[in-house]
Amino acid sequence: MLQINNLNKSFGENKVLKNVNLNVKKGEVVTIVGPSGTGKSTLLRCINFLERAESGKMTFKDSKIDFESPNKSQILDIRKRTAMVFQSYNLFKNKTAIENIMEPLTTVRKISKVEAKEIAINTLKKVGLYDKKDAYPSKLSGGQQQRIAIGRALAVQPEIILMDEPTSALDPELVYEVLEVIKSLAKEHVTMIIVTHEMNFAREVSDKIIFMENGNIVEEGSPQDLFNKENNTRLSKFAKKSY
Numbered sequence: 001m002l003q004i005n006n007l008n009k010s011f012g013e014n015k016v017l018k019n020v021n022l023n024v025k026k027g028e029v030v031t032i033v034g035p036s037g038t039g040k041s042t043l044l045r046c047i048n049f050l051e052r053a054e055s056g057k058m059t060f061k062d063s064k065i066d067f068e069s070p071n072k073s074q075i076l077d078i079r080k081r082t083a084m085v086f087q088s089y090n091l092f093k094n095k096t097a098i099e100n101i102m103e104p105l106t107t108v109r110k111i112s113k114v115e116a117k118e119i120a121i122n123t124l125k126k127v128g129l130y131d132k133k134d135a136y137p138s139k140l141s142g143g144q145q146q147r148i149a150i151g152r153a154l155a156v157q158p159e160i161i162l163m164d165e166p167t168s169a170l171d172p173e174l175v176y177e178v179l180e181v182i183k184s185l186a187k188e189h190v191t192m193i194i195v196t197h198e199m200n201f202a203r204e205v206s207d208k209i210i211f212m213e214n215g216n217i218v219e220e221g222s223p224q225d226l227f228n229k230e231n232n233t234r235l236s237k238f239a240k241k242s243y
């Protein structure tokens with residue numbers, strides 16, 4: 001479904017991503033883990049062109065894009081086919097929960113307000129927050145805000161949802177409710193690429209785990225393989241330090 005070849009990205013003299021190769025199948029949950037500052041979030045942002053990579057190629061189903069010279073229509077097409085969930089929710093503070101979910105449906109997808117409202121109601125029920133449909137972000141907990149953000153991403157029916165450390169800004173007691181929503185999406189075979197520092201969650205939800213270090217993909221494989229103590233993988237050593 002998604003294939004990335006030899007992706008490179010630098011910030012000045014700092015080379016953040018070095019010849020990164022990534023394959024994601026339809027319905028697959030891929031988690032990206034590793035030390036801070038190793039390029040995990042930058043990789044996500046390059047996929048939907050929030051950051052511009054210097055080189056590399058991407059194939060997204062029937063679309064082929066050169067990272068070095070994408071045109072505006074290619075970038076717009078990728079952004080329509082993906083959705084991003086950020087660390088800090090990025091909700092519109094002056095809009096209610098249901099209005100936040102309706103916004104991309106009416107402005108980007110050009111869906112009527114009546115249809116958008118129906119989709120938003122169903123989405124709120126899916127993330128367990130229908131009772132908060134008229135609440136503004138300031139009246140919601142961090143966990144509830146992130147669940148609304150996930151609902152907003154889900155509502156536009158993207159082909160891939162990109163999640164950038166969706167629980168990192170939450171208090172520990174609020175992490176569980178967000179992870180449960182993501183697990184429910186995984187059971188429905190929603191294609192997701194998730195940057196996370198939650199090792200147990202990565203082990204439980206992933207079809208494939210990618211371990212990054214110093215801008216490189218060092219290891220990738222199933223949770224069973226990478227967390228296998230007998231194999232003594234780099235990920236298993238990192239996970240021990242993370243607990």
